[in-house]
Amino acid sequence: MRQFFSVFKFELRGQLQSKVFRVITILLLVVIVLTLNVGRLEALLGDSLDSLKKDDEATKIAVCNKSEMDTEALVETFKMFFGEGYEFSVTKDDNLEKQVEKGDVDTAIIIETPLKYKYIVETVGMFDADQQIIEQVLITNYRYSYLQNAGLTAEQITAALEAGTESDVVVTGKDQTQSFAYTYAIIMILYMVLLLYGQFVASSVAGEKSSRCMEVLITSAKPMNLMFGKVLGSGSAGLLQLVLILGTTVGCYQLNKNTLDNEMIVSLFGMPVSVAIYSIVFFILGYFIYAFMFGAAGSLASRAEDLGALVMPINVIFIFAFMVAIFTMTSGNVDGIFVTVCSFLPTFAPMLMLVRICMGTVAVWEIALSIAIQIATIILLGIGCAKVYRAGVLLYGNSPKFKDIWKILTTKQE
Amino acid sequence: MILEVKDITKNFGEKSVLKGISFSAQSGEALGLLGRNGAGKTTTIRIIMQLFPPNSGEVLVDGKPLSIREINVGYMPEERGLYPKKKIMEQLIYFAELKGVSKDVAIERANKLLDRLQMTEYKDAKLETLSKGNQQKIQLVTTLISNPDIVILDEPFSGLDPVNAMLLKDVVRELIADGKIVIFSSHQMNYIEEFCNNIVIINGGQIAVSGAIKDIKRSYTKNLVLIESDDNEAVKTALASIDFVKDATQIDSGIKVELLDGYDIKNLMSELSKLDVLVSGISLYEPSLSEIFVDYTEVES
Known part of the structure; x- marks a missing residue:
């Protein structure tokens, strides 16, 4: 036990003293403080920001009407639907593509018939809603004149067109529209943290291997103590970093609650306490599962350069789990059979069970079973990793094959 | 204390590296392990250090199988290795602690050994800033800081200048005087001859000759x-x-x-x-x- 604590202390101190660790922590803290204080910053820089906004020119739209519709009325309707920030000009010139290309106007609409038009734009943005508005205007116009021709009065037409429904939504399970944002954030952070700290462990072990101090270490201490001390030491440094970051985030949020209206941030802080606790549990479990695998990979490397190839299989598994998690979230089908099965597989569980807890319907026994499977896996991986670490000390030169690793794992050692 | 290596064999795959190695060493004596490159010296030492098991044979201390977790064995591997980016004192304490030495005792011993090897001025330096010879001296301090009963030095003189070699010789003499078992491998005969009573010459995984240097010379004469x-x-x-x-x-x-x-x-x-x-x-x-x-x-x- 004393040996374990010596290793633990040494690794923790080493990690806290490392420049990379400090720089990453400080950088993250700065980003968080800046992001969450955006409201205050805007107030501080208010004037200069306003002047910036004035430079932001309105979108220029050229309208060329070839149909029998009344152009003036049409433009008025457009103005009404588009709202502020748009300038309309009427033109008879139908070579509008040139104008758009030259940048004289941003967008051009050529209306051929009441329901046929040409939309000319330089680039269509991901979230371009302009075309939808145009269609809405044209369809409304068409329906209006159609109903007018059928003999309805203006009031009747308005009543028909503006009819709406009233609804109440009762959610018995999870409201995915609410939980999506924070789940997304949690999974992203989980992904980054596990990859970062896993790699830390891998390169730390590979460093000991390439500097050859492993031979001294392994003859001085039990491999089990060395491996668990290392993984727990690095992990504690990571946890400390995470606590620092979360603390700063919560602190800044409390200070700026009223000025923040970003959907993601609001959703993130709206997460239930249970989700926050589960997140921490799955962070820790996920860290151990991957850190041991990365540690084993590190002890098989002869030099730091070999590490990339050795951690690749782990990275593939990890990224695959991440992709499945993201696809599950975006598809919304979080309780499907595939996802349910995967949420019990140790390498997928940290992410997928978390997704299911956040966005789906999971029974408590399912969570408990998944956690139990993960803990059992961690113990097995820890023992296996210590074995590989011990055998890896003298493995230099050729990269070991799967056959060799299997032999190491199945051979009895002290 | 008597360390006995009994009829050890070792194969790596098809290749037979050790074909029955036996020798013994006792407290207050230095044993020189000689052999050409690839003769099996390091393999023998690694088996004593339990880095891997032999295919047959055993290593005994006072008649009982050696366990490096129970008997304190100081080991200086042929491939030197410490943390290049850590401060000397920090890693000396760490290696001592791994062997169950308390921090205070570790600091005290580190100071004494560093002083003995004229390395005190480097105790807060990072290892990688030291010359090869000086790094080797630090490696020796790491080996001795836990005050081991058995000291195994694999090629301790390689890379040392004559002055440092002299220092190391003095330290080895002190270890012998202290009643430690000292085993070292080398192919620098002059050093071996100076303070080894007994030698073992390994050739092609077998013992070519072993015993007291005096006797060997006499029989050879x-x-x-x-x-x-x-x-x-x-x-x-x-x-x-x-x-x-x-x-x-x-x-x-x-x-x-x-x-x-x-x-x-x-x-x-x-x-x-x-x-x-x-x-x-x-x-x-x-x-x-x-x-x-x-x-x-x-x-x-």
């Missing part, structure tokens, strides 16, 4: 005689006429004469006295350890 004379040519002519002289070669110190089996220095003396040659000295030829080493490892490999 058997039919070699050194003749000193002012007139070497006359001596050579005279020797040529003696039928049991197998070979006579001139070396720096005189003429080395090899006799046929069954003859010794007395036969040669009586034969020379009959001939008219002036000889200023005649003695048994004592070979250097290097000669013995080359002889054994060349012939049998």
